[in-house]
Amino acid sequence: MEHHSLLDASGLMCPEPVMMLHVEIKKIEPLEVLKVIATDPSTTRDIPKFCRFLGHTLVKQEQEGDVYYYWIQKREK
Template sequence: MTEVHTKEPPCDAELDAAGLECPMPLLKAKLELNRLASGEVLKVTATDPGSQRDFHSFAKLAGHTMLHEETADGVFRYWLRKA
């Protein structure tokens, strides 16, 4: 059997929000994005299924770019480029 490896986009900071319930993954991501410079990328790992809706809405409203998103085995990963 052949394994398929996808290359993750590079990131400047990572946030592990696994195990946190809404709204904590988003709140922690906002705080981390505040520490980054414009154009830098934050990778967020979450396990809350509601994070999909939250992160897409947040990125759109705040002007950030959702560069990449992965979902596997109940784990959600997001790469956000700060506006």
Template sequence: MSDVYQQLDARGLYCPEPVMMLHNLMADVPTGVLVEVLATDPSTRRDFLKFCNFLGHELLQCEEVNNEFHFLIRKGEEG
């Protein structure tokens, strides 16, 4: 697993902003890069799973820590 990653801080933002920000970031990073996302909106658990499934990215981790959601996503192959 590559340890190269980008971090996206979406704390304090609500749907659809975190998904839109993730989508823009994924467009700018190479395939295989790990992206760590920090969020506070509970709907991101559902939204990021659907986002990854739809666009072919891999949701490696989703955990809640002190009312924050931490995600680790590997960018999939370019469509």
């Protein structure tokens, strides 16, 4: 899936991936897509909650083995 920016949070544990996500989502323009790569299973709970709470769209979520992928579209202003 197409994306504008990438956050590789592999090897990081809660709460670091979501803390980094807060920083990275601010760097992209509204409606752009940020791809997140993570290895912490808690991201399967935390990233969807992050999106719902802040109004971003979780466009796609995949898992390949122990690696989790998320495509998040930044909300409009």
